[in-house]
Amino acid sequence: MQFQNSKNGFLMLDQKMNNPKFTEALSEQWINYASNHSEPIPEILIELERETHQKILQPRMLSGPLQGRLLSLISHLINPVSIIEIGTYTGYATLCLAEGLQEKGIIHTIDSNEELVPIQQHFFNKSAFKCQIKRYLGAAVEVLPELSGPFDLAFIDADKVNYTIYFEMLLPKMKKGGLIISDNVLWSGKVIKKADPKDESTIALQHYNEKLKNDSRVKTVLLPFRDGLTLSWVC
Numbered sequence: 084m085q086f087q088n089s090k091n092g093f094l095m096l097d098q099k100m101n102n103p104k105f106t107e108a109l110s111e112q113w114i115n116y117a118s119n120h121s122e123p124i125p126e127i128l129i130e131l132e133r134e135t136h137q138k139i140l141q142p143r144m145l146s147g148p149l150q151g152r153l154l155s156l157i158s159h160l161i162n163p164v165s166i167i168e169i170g171t172y173t174g175y176a177t178l179c180l181a182e183g184l185q186e187k188g189i190i191h192t193i194d195s196n197e198e199l200v201p202i203q204q205h206f207f208n209k210s211a212f213k214c215q216i217k218r219y220l221g222a223a224v225e226v227l228p229e230l231s232g233p234f235d236l237a238f239i240d241a242d243k244v245n246y247t248i249y250f251e252m253l254l255p256k257m258k259k260g261g262l263i264i265s266d267n268v269l270w271s272g273k274v275i276k277k278a279d280p281k282d283e284s285t286i287a288l289q290h291y292n293e294k295l296k297n298d299s300r301v302k303t304v305l306l307p308f309r310d311g312l313t314l315s316w317v318c
């Protein structure tokens with residue numbers, strides 16, 4: 084895209100920016116550029132993404148290449164002994180987060196969907212982190228009390244209506260100076276508008292975002308990255 088230098092040119096650009104198809108194509112180009120100028124994606128993740136798209140419902144749920152690299156980088160910065168992930172799906176983010184673990188570190192990952200177990204197991208076994216991943220099948224509210232922590236890093240990425248419950252269950256198990264990452268907090272932009280009273284996920288996320296902002300036990304920044312990613316540092 085080129086910026087126009089005539090008055091009409093600016094008008095045309097303005098009209099284009101109001102066209103959702105144009106802005107969508109533009110943001111896709113930006114994302115491709117960003118991906119191409121970030122660290123290369125490990126082969127196993129390329130394969131996992133491909134297989135998720137071919138075999139699993141709702142592949143959009145997967146963190147994806149750019150967010151995956153960010154999660155890996157954050158994990159490397161923290162160099163955790165213990166990570167907890169709520170919402171494994173096909174294990175893309177699990178493998179990205181595992182990249183930063185200490186040699187004897189463990190990532191615990193919870194998912195309630197039994198149908199995902201074969202693909203999770205296949206890729207976890209194939210990865211370099213086979214012995215460092217502990218998988219739990221069940222509702223996160225039931226599994227979490229079994230895990231004592233302390234955790235250096237947490238990734239909340241499951242059912243949105245329970246984000247506040249997950250946060251409150253996790254916080255006492257977090258190390259001081261640990262980090263809680265919450266995904267999808269912008270919920271395709273729905274959180275910025277008045278929510279439909281029947282839309283429980285949007286309402287829950289609006290409350291969650293407000294709560295984190297006002298919670299003095301953490302320092303929080305909401306990044307408008309992908310579908311919204313909140314970083315909450317445990318004080």
Ligand SMILES: C[S@@+](CC[C@H](N)C(=O)[O-])C[C@H]1O[C@@H](n2cnc3c(N)ncnc32)[C@H](O)[C@@H]1O
Binds near residue numbers: 144242
């Ligand atoms: C957005 S996906 C997770 C994506 C994954 N973290 C990634 O980045 O690739 C959400 C997952 O949460 C799981 N889930 C939903 N409700 C849950 C619950 N109550 N307890 C545990 N897992 C749940 C779903 O089965 C789904 O696999």
